[in-house]
Amino acid sequence: MRHSSGLHPSIIFPMLSTLIFATSPQVLASKIPIGLNSKHGIFVQEFWQGNSPTLCLTNRSEKNKTVRVSRWPARQLPADLLMRWPLQAGSAQCHSVSGLEGPQLLEFTLASGLRLGLFKIQRPGLIEEKQPEGDVPQIGTLKGEIPQAEQSSVFSSFKGPNGTCSTSNTWIEQSNLWFKAGEPAYVTLLSAGIDVDTLIEMPIETRLDLPHLQIKSMSSDTLAINRIDNQFTIKKGALAAEPAVHQTRLELDLPKVMQPTMFVISGRQRTPDNGWQCFIRGVMVKP
Incomplete structure (x- = not known):
């Protein structure tokens, strides 16, 4: 039986393997x-x-x-x-x-x-902020990321479950990896590059088969927060001087669980450069 035109598999597979392994x-x-x-x-x-x-x-x-x-x-x-x-x-x-x-x-x-x-398990790259001569150099920052994110006691998440919704300049920090059901729980939403046209909305529906956490309250010293029922919108407030990174504190409503459970908090962010972008983060809760 004659083979159809083209290279025989015995030739193709070694060539493909060589191509893959020769690529960094x-x-x-x-x-x-x-x-x-x-x-x-x-x-x-x-x-x-x-x-x-x-x-x-x-x-x-x-x-x-x-x-x-x-x-x-x-x-x-x-x-x-x-x-x-x-x-x-x-x-x-x-x-x-x-x-x-x-x-x-x-x-x-x-x-x-x-x-x-x-x-890929890779933390977003850090950059060193330039300081005037004689000043103590600041720790490396992620486009304005506050030094708190470098402290070993803080857990940071830059993308959502399974690598979803890696929103630029928006990330989450929390003091504990696990939260205990029934106890107060807070996470901090950090946002860099906020301008007058930036809008953040929480929560939003997701396609992930994970239970959602309700947000009990939000607070920020630099951003205007509006609440209608269980929906929150976050905008830039009128500031004489603004920080490189805005912080919004989220109080979470943790339900009772029978075993360790992954929940999610979700939202979306609109910027002039990127339009709407989602952000979703897993939150670990134990009994």
């Missing part, structure tokens, strides 16, 4: 969609404590599952296993992943071999 991880990461498929009930929220990353995972399906992490592309098959996390149905857990951060892509799969997608 940074180039691959810039061209390949990054994020995990949410339809299988697995959600991963990334947190940073200083420069140390933590991943919190939840299994929203009705079956026990095991999440496996390996580097991508793999130099050999099967790929070297970096992390393995058994997740009971309905459970949530958090793990330090120091050592896995950087531009290298990571592939998340289930023990069955089902691919969830590619993920």
Whole structure:
């Protein structure tokens, strides 16, 4: 039997493999969609404590599952296993992943071999603010990020579950990784580059199969907050001098839970340059 025109698979596959491995991880990461498929009930929220990353995972399906992490592309098959996390149905857990951060892509799969997608554990780059001679240099900042974000006691999140909604110049900080149901809980929404045309609305509906937390109240020293029922809008107020980063304190209403649970808070931000952008963050709650 004659083969159809074109290269034989025995030639194509080695060529493709050579092309992939000859391409740097940074180039691959810039061209390949990054994020995990949410339809299988697995959600991963990334947190940073200083420069140390933590991943919190939840299994929203009705079956026990095991999440496996390996580097991508793999130099050999099967790929070297970096992390393995058994997740009971309905459970949530958090793990330090120091050592896995950087531009290298990571592939998340289930023990069955089902691919969830590619993920990159990389904190947004820091820049050094210039200071006049004789002044004490400030800590590196993220486009105006306050030094508080560099303190080891603060947890920061720059994108939502499974890599969703990485809104530029807007992030969340919180003093605890886990909140306890029934106790007061606060997170801080930080926004850089706010101008008169910027508008933030919370909450919004999401397609993620995760329970939403209600916001009990909001407060800010520099932004105007309007509330109608359970909807909040945030705008720039009239200031003589404005900070590089605006802070809005959110008081969360934590319901009772029977086991550790991942909730979400959600909103959207409109800027003249980027239009509407969503932001969603996972919030971990334990009994």
